[in-house]
Amino acid sequence: MxxxxxxxxxSYALLGLLxxxxxxxxxxxxxxxxxxLRFYWVAPAMSHVYTELARLERHGLVxxxxxxxxxxxxxxxxxxxxEGRHELRRWxxxxxxxxxxLKHPVALRLFLGHVAGPERTKxxxxxxxxxxxxxxxxxxxxxxxxxxxxxxxxxAMVADWGLAYYDFEARMAADLAARLDxxxxxxxxx
Amino acid sequence: MxxxxxxxxxSYALLGLLxxxxxxxxxxxxxxxxxxLRFYWVAPAMSHVYTELARLERHGLVxxxxxxxxxxxxxxxxxxxxEGRHELRRWxxxxxxxxxxLKHPVALRLFLGHVAGPERTKxxxxxxxxxxxxxxxxxxxxxxxxxxxxxxxxxAMVADWGLAYYDFEARMAADLAARLDxxxxxxxxx
DNA sequence: TGTAGCATGTAAGCCGTTACATGATTGA
DNA sequence: TCAATCATGTAACGGCTTACATGCTACA
Numbered sequence: 001m002x003x004x005x006x007x008x009x010x011s012y013a014l015l016g017l018l019x020x021x022x023x024x025x026x027x028x029x030x031x032x033x034x035x036x037l038r039f040y041w042v043a044p045a046m047s048h049v050y051t052e053l054a055r056l057e058r059h060g061l062v063x064x065x066x067x068x069x070x071x072x073x074x075x076x077x078x079x080x081x082x083e084g085r086h087e088l089r090r091w092x093x094x095x096x097x098x099x100x101x102l103k104h105p106v107a108l109r110l111f112l113g114h115v116a117g118p119e120r121t122k123x124x125x126x127x128x129x130x131x132x133x134x135x136x137x138x139x140x141x142x143x144x145x146x147x148x149x150x151x152x153x154x155x156a157m158v159a160d161w162g163l164a165y166y167d168f169e170a171r172m173a174a175d176l177a178a179r180l181d182x183x184x185x186x187x188x189x190x
Numbered sequence: 191m192x193x194x195x196x197x198x199x200x201s202y203a204l205l206g207l208l209x210x211x212x213x214x215x216x217x218x219x220x221x222x223x224x225x226x227l228r229f230y231w232v233a234p235a236m237s238h239v240y241t242e243l244a245r246l247e248r249h250g251l252v253x254x255x256x257x258x259x260x261x262x263x264x265x266x267x268x269x270x271x272x273e274g275r276h277e278l279r280r281w282x283x284x285x286x287x288x289x290x291x292l293k294h295p296v297a298l299r300l301f302l303g304h305v306a307g308p309e310r311t312k313x314x315x316x317x318x319x320x321x322x323x324x325x326x327x328x329x330x331x332x333x334x335x336x337x338x339x340x341x342x343x344x345x346a347m348v349a350d351w352g353l354a355y356y357d358f359e360a361r362m363a364a365d366l367a368a369r370l371d372x373x374x375x376x377x378x379x380x
Numbered sequence: 381t382g383t384a385g386c387a388t389g390t391a392a393g394c395c396g397t398t399a400c401a402t403g404a405t406t407g408a
Numbered sequence: 409t410c411a412a413t414c415a416t417g418t419a420a421c422g423g424c425t426t427a428c429a430t431g432c433t434a435c436a
Binding site: 013041085099100102103110116135151153155172 | 206210226231232278289290293294296297298301302305310311314317321325344352355362
């Protein structure tokens, strides 16, 4: 059954961005990835975007078009091909959906609470709350730009999900900080 | 200021497990990582645990003790050293706390909803709900084993966090699935 | 005139994985 | 006696990052 192995997920993520039908340069793709992908997948390095694009092109899933020969600067704009659309659909339909992977340094450090002590751990949670606020503000911006454009209904759903997630995290961090306070007041046992 | 660069976070995670004071073999460490770390960091491959342990030993942060020479099989049990405890505390106190990184294939695929279509996307969310239930059951088990032992108060907090997170995810997945149904009933616009 | 942003890449290297290799012990 | 589990590694390789290299364009 000549099954070709899947490309790395990040390839499909980038191909997916291109599936919204606009022609994009590597640079633009990176910008969009930073404003969307980064919240639930990764923010690929600039250089990685270019290597990924090269691979996609090698596979015929995207096509580059030289843009602005004379006068303006020459750049390469990439567009998804029919084969690319087909392969993206194949991947979405037939390849197994992995369970989310969470790399959560705050949770890891909380886990090690006995080493850092309750004050330091609580402080970390409070700092986390602040960062969460900043990240949330960025995402609010992104969500606002999507508006209710039906072409971006799905991205809007994901953004809403992300917003709710940040709210959940803030609630948890606050609760856990409070719990550390309570434990500190009444230390080992009654 | 002769700052030594940090080791990779996974090293500290493993060192952190050893900081709970029991002497462990690489194999046992892997088992514990699968039952704790995996929920909020990673489940390192068996071979990776061994290479990480070798690095930790090279740095003097853990010490290996040959166990069971005669009669039983010879194995190597690792214990954290004073230097290891010191370095772990230094890392917890002085190295910057990264923002959580989420690799969420379900969100990625939802983002690409216009390619797969609402039915297929909804199906994915329903499948995700099922997987979530399974993972949650595993974590409930882990939480139960921690009980209210004060030595594992911090790990227990993290487990509670994880449980609440899975509940949040389940709520979101269900809501989004419902939203897709509603959109399917009343397609483009009124 | 200079700096920030646009634009495109190559090279080296680390983290972590899978595949491979090996063998002892326990219990059905 | 056979399989599962315990136990320990090495080798090859892939994904992705940082560092490095280069140069144009817009604008203050």
